[in-house]
Amino acid sequence: MKILLVDDEKQLIDALSVILKKNNYSVDCAYNGEDGLDLAMSGIYDLIVLDIMMPKIDGITVLKTLRQQKINTPILMLSAKSEISDKIDGLNFGADDYITKPFITEELLARIRALLRRKEKFTGDVLSFGDISLDRDTFELVRDKKKIALGKKEFQIFEMLILNEGKSIDKEKFIEKIWGYDTDAEYNTIEVYVSFLRKKLTAVGSKTEIKSIRGIGYTLGEGK
Amino acid sequence: MKILLVDDEKQLIDALSVILKKNNYSVDCAYNGEDGLDLAMSGIYDLIVLDIMMPKIDGITVLKTLRQQKINTPILMLSAKSEISDKIDGLNFGADDYITKPFITEELLARIRALLRRKEKFTGDVLSFGDISLDRDTFELVRDKKKIALGKKEFQIFEMLILNEGKSIDKEKFIEKIWGYDTDAEYNTIEVYVSFLRKKLTAVGSKTEIKSIRGIGYTLGEGK
DNA sequence: TTTAATTTTAAGGTTTTTTTAAGTTTTGGG
DNA sequence: CCCAAAACTTAAAAAAACCTTAAAATTAAA
Secondary structure: OOEEOOOOOHHHHHHHHHHHHHHHHHHHHHHEEEEEEHHHHHHOEEEEEEEEOOOOHHHHHHHHHHHHOOOOEEEEEEEEHHHHHHHHHHHHHHOOOEEEOOOOHHHHHHHHHHHHHHHHHOOOOOOEOOOOOEOOOOOOEEEEEEEEEHHHHHHHHHHHHHHHHOOEEEEEHHHHHOOOOOOOOHHHHHHHHHHHHHHHHHHHHOOEEEEEEOOOOOEEEOOO | EEEEOOOOOHHHHHHHHHHHHHHOEEEEEOOOEEEEEEHHOOOOOOEEEEEEOHHHHHHHHHHHHHHHOOOOOEEEEEEEEHHHHHHHHHHOEEEEOOEEEEEOOOHHHHHHHHHHHHOOOOOOOOOOOEEEEEEEOOOOEOOOOOOEEEHHHHHHHOOOOOOOOOOOOEHHHHHHHHHHHOOOOOOOHHHHHHHHHHHHHOOOOOOEEEEEOOOOOEEEEEEE
């Protein structure tokens, strides 16, 4: 799960980042509205935590712009106590929840979990494609009675493939979503994981195949 | 593809509806501006055919309101001959095309197809010509249940042909667009790819053919 | 701390695409 | 009808993309 934190209070953000990472989330940070908007526009995040009061571009503007651009990533707004009317605005413009500063990290975590759960509920716990299922709780690949465990990266790649049913995903997207936008991960790394995954698909006797689209990336297909 | 027809002339609308449905479009009708606006606001349509002269709310108002609300569905305006200045207004306010009443249904259908094609070009998943389709996601040539993968260059050439449906493209254009302005790619290279493509068209049993125009270039034709 | 698992890097081999080249066929004007 | 230009086809060389494996590095677990 990938979270974007947008706030000009660097201290707060960095502290949150550490906590969230400990809770197994993958986190990116932006220290002003402009950068936050840019990152958010990629649409690769599962949740955005967004402060209202920021220099340059404020949170409400970021929110409105995102919704206009059909980016529907769940958004959790942060606001100072005095900005209550802003909060209401935020909810009207399509924020999913808000929390007032200062807050207890426990509460923030609880709300983040709630939002992600809501999102997950929408997509379900077990994803399926053709003869294969992916159990998001146990990280297992399942076909009939056969199960096989996936590593975290393997899991993330297969999850992206299965969530994009049919459509192809280019390697850049994999890198962005799984490794983050500033990384020096190479395409070869993905190729290695795809190789692993193909082996495991065969191992459980699945007909489903990861088709490669030369020069682009991969897509899932139901072999024959 | 989903089309919304808005006009107070019930007869006209219903007749059009029948024809469009025969052409495999999904059609909704509204018999006044108010209902039309309501339906259009949902944003689920791929195209809206909108009459200018209507009771209650006229077409121009509907158009303006939609664009204000960031509904960017392509709109084809209908207008009587006497409403020329309205037409100009319409185009200024964000209509995509207009046609004057009375019109020949063939022409309307052609314009509808043209607008939808433009949309497809932008969001673009599958392009079609005659009995053949080009899947821009997987780089595959599709006819009926038969698919065959294209290389990137093959794909680009076929894409240009299909986007220019009917019109011929000279070899210089191919080179410029695909290889760039400063390249030493020769015409023969294109000829080679055309040869490959023809073989693949035959392989999927398509009647569509790439016709060569001596001294110029190529064009797509539906064989017999 | 040791062990195990996961992740990444690296390298060699394979396949596919792209280009070049050369011989063959088609076309249309003279 | 003949010829030259244009177009076609095929094979093969060159380049690019991809796959697989093993080993190294990192991280997590016992």
